[in-house]
Amino acid sequence: MRHLLSTRDLDRASAIRLLDVAEDMAETADRAVRTLPALRDKTVVNLFFEDSTRTRLSFEAAAKRLSANVITFSAKGSSVSKGESLKDTAQTLLAMGADAIVVRHHDSGAAHRLANAGWIDAAIINAGDGTHEHPTQALLDAFTMRQRRFGSEARGRGLDGLRIVIVGDILHSRVARSNVWLLHLLGAEVHLVAPRTLLPTGVATWPVTVHEHLDDALALEPDAVMMLRIQTERMRDAYFPNPREYGREWGLTHERFARLGPDTMVMHPGPMNRGLEISSSAADSSGSTVLAQVTNGVFIRMAVLYLLVAGADAAISAPGNAASATGVTG
């Protein structure tokens, strides 16, 4: 694996390997010295054309825990906002010696373009591109589900047989797309719920079951319910009439949450609109994985950086050996 652009590019073995390496990374979190030397003398650039504090901080933390030099580059106020092109920006970063570029961009396909246009020779990690994909978010979601379901027995496992319901603005959600491909790859049964206006054309060809009414999907007793953020400006474009109606029809209200089984995970990629797509009782419940998702994001990003940047030898080491390969000792 040279880049991480899309969860569609992963095969099952490499996806499970990533999750397993993230387990190794998670184990290092409780140690006195949490920093690993794996990416010493490597430079990781966070190239953010779009604001995203939580994703940027997560990648920064991950790279620093691996001892990489980290450059964070925000498009706002930079030469990019003065009209410099993606190509020129990429080549400038290459000239600075970037080994990996974590790119967040408002346009779908931006990471793909950086990786394949021949402008730059560095590992590209997609940190969210337009309405296309957000692969590390899907990986951290899958990691969180696996950990919560299987605990210390998680290593080497997929998500076979888990029933996962994703609710909300599927049309504009890069998180949903990445999750659909990854969760299916890992053996989960994926259900999507949204009004027809917020479902992508061609969703019938995806490896999912589509529902228009949330209660129908919740009646299936899912193992996890993932609520997506709703942007109220979608109302203006007539995707739905108003927040009140949206919340009533597709929100995880207190009443709906109360009907869920005791072990059902409640997930949200954040930031949440409490009272719109998710009630506070659901968001703050013991079933909520929202904060665990944030924590696990760092481990997943460490795993991705480690596997992409540490080199071919590291990338072919057996699952579970990441800690030793990075120089971590008990």
Add this chain to the structure above:
Amino acid sequence: MTSLLIRGAALLGSEPADLRVRDGIIVDRGSLAVEASERVIDAAGLVALPGLVDLHTHLREPGGEASETVLTGTRAAAAGGFTAVHAMANTSPVADTAGVVEQVLRLGERAGYAEVRPVGAVTLGLAGEQLAEIGAMARSAARVRVFSDDGHCVHDPLLMRRALEYVATFDGVVAQHAQEPRLTVGAQMNEGSLSGELGLTGWPAVAEEAIIARDVLLAEHVGARVHICHLSTAGSVDIVRWAKARGIAVTAEVTPHHLLLTEELARGYDARFKVNPPLRRDEDVQALRAALADGTIDIVATDHAPHPAEAKECTWAEAAFGMVGLESALSVVQQAVVDTGLLGWADVARVLSTGPAAIGRLAGYANPLAVGTAANLTLVDPSHRRTWSVDDLRGRSTNTPYRDRELPGRVVATVFRGVPTVIDGAVVDPDIVAAAHLEVRRG
């Protein structure tokens, strides 16, 4: 006196023969002996087509000279076998006055590679609010007969009705860019499974089809003719077929790229494949080919849309719509509909020369390659194959979708008003072309 002998070309509808061109006119046809001081072009094994006519070219001048000029665009046209091009109105300033269309006309005459017929804007500044001075453009030296806001749809139905009526007063035609604007807000590629997967805003087929349906009914209602630019969907074909069967005066064009390429090319986010209207599904491509073969679609038009490199070396969303197409048009048509057995070379002459000339009211193409007519012709080697590269381009921009793709056919020679503009596949120097035109005019 200038004299040119073209020997042994395969002439459509007859045995191979020689053509003698004198002072810009075809003066003899048959088995001819070489005369003293006569220039000879050996055309054995080549197909002689009437000079190609493009109804839809973006020459960008005035205002967009970084992308193309009238000189570089017509040089590209000559390389592609064209002897006439209709230059679209979306220049800066917009071609919405007699002054601008005459400027473009003069630039074309000075370049000498092809007849440049300016297209006039339908509405002032392409703004879709007020009719442009259509009469002044029609009566100018440029004799404008095709009016289009191409790049913009004449969306207001009342304005479109008035435009159809008013343009008809001057024997003109409205060439409509059929794109319902509200249904294509932010649209980036064909709407379908792939757009959903790639996270690119979809461009639904109905956005094109709804406008075509409306406009053929308006054309019928007011008794005017309407031309539909760059059809791209099977549904559009159905509507045009229905309208023609009903007797409505509608003509339609398809681009070479919509006859060959599909939306799958968007998968790599390579902006060379971003075009308006977008590349569609394979089913659409097959329907467009069949419609060209059965006459539902009248002509092929290039929609040659040059852009500088920086307009394409960016993300898909940021990139400009459009691709260059003059140099590659004939090869793409050959691959899509000739080599597949759908069209013969006589049909190619119809869809790429006499058909567009008729729609644009361009004189001199009604009885092509006949004795006594202007010597506008193209010699093609259909057996040639090549891997397409930017070296095959003669315009100013390189945004071709065919780079590294194998294409058949080669334009060996182009003759415009008796003057060779392309010889042995190479474009003739503009000074030599200008001097030759002068000699032809002196007789």
